[in-house]
Amino acid sequence: MSRATGFGPALAPILALALGLLAVGCVSIPEELADHPCPDGGTTLTWENFGHDFMRSYCVHCHGGPNGYSSRALNTVEAVRVQRDRIFINSALDNTAMPPGPDDPPRDERVKLAEWLACGAP
Numbered sequence: 001m002s003r004a005t006g007f008g009p010a011l012a013p014i015l016a017l018a019l020g021l022l023a024v025g026c027v028s029i030p031e032e033l034a035d036h037p038c039p040d041g042g043t044t045l046t047w048e049n050f051g052h053d054f055m056r057s058y059c060v061h062c063h064g065g066p067n068g069y070s071s072r073a074l075n076t077v078e079a080v081r082v083q084r085d086r087i088f089i090n091s092a093l094d095n096t097a098m099p100p101g102p103d104d105p106p107r108d109e110r111v112k113l114a115e116w117l118a119c120g121a122p
């Protein structure tokens with residue numbers, strides 16, 4: 001059967017394109033909370049010493065409640081805890097969907113956010 005490997009050449013350009021898009025980050029696979037457990041030693045980060053400031057600096061001007069740009073409120077620790085998987089997938093580590101504007105948190109803040117959320121947003 002001479003057609004046994006016939007798909008190889010036809011698929012090659014498609015595969016190359018897909019890999020290329022992945023490489024330049026056009027198609028990125030978001031990192032999820034479920035894949036990032038709380039570190040063994042727990043965390044020293046809390047709403048008081050980290051979460052509140054992070055949300056206030058980067059999120060609450062749009063997610064401040066019913067009169068915000070989004071009706072999704074992220075201004076209390078309870079609200080953040082309930083939505084922590086969605087917050088993670090949008091904002092932690094290399095997930096940069098949120099905030100959408102130019103005032104992005106620095107990478108080390110996104111790393112702290114990941115740890116804090118992974119430990120249950122204490």
Ligand code: HEC
Pocket residue numbers: 055058059060061062063069070071072074083086087090091098099100101
């Ligand atoms: C410039 C305004 C703005 C800022 C700043 C902003 N958001 Fe958003 N966000 C929106 C809008 C608009 C939506 C879409 C409406 C909705 O789903 O609430 C949204 C949607 C979301 C969603 C729901 C989408 C999903 O995938 O579940 C989450 C979670 C979220 N934002 C988290 C955050 C976090 C965390 C921050 C801060 C790091 C942030 N946002 C900063 C405007 C903003």
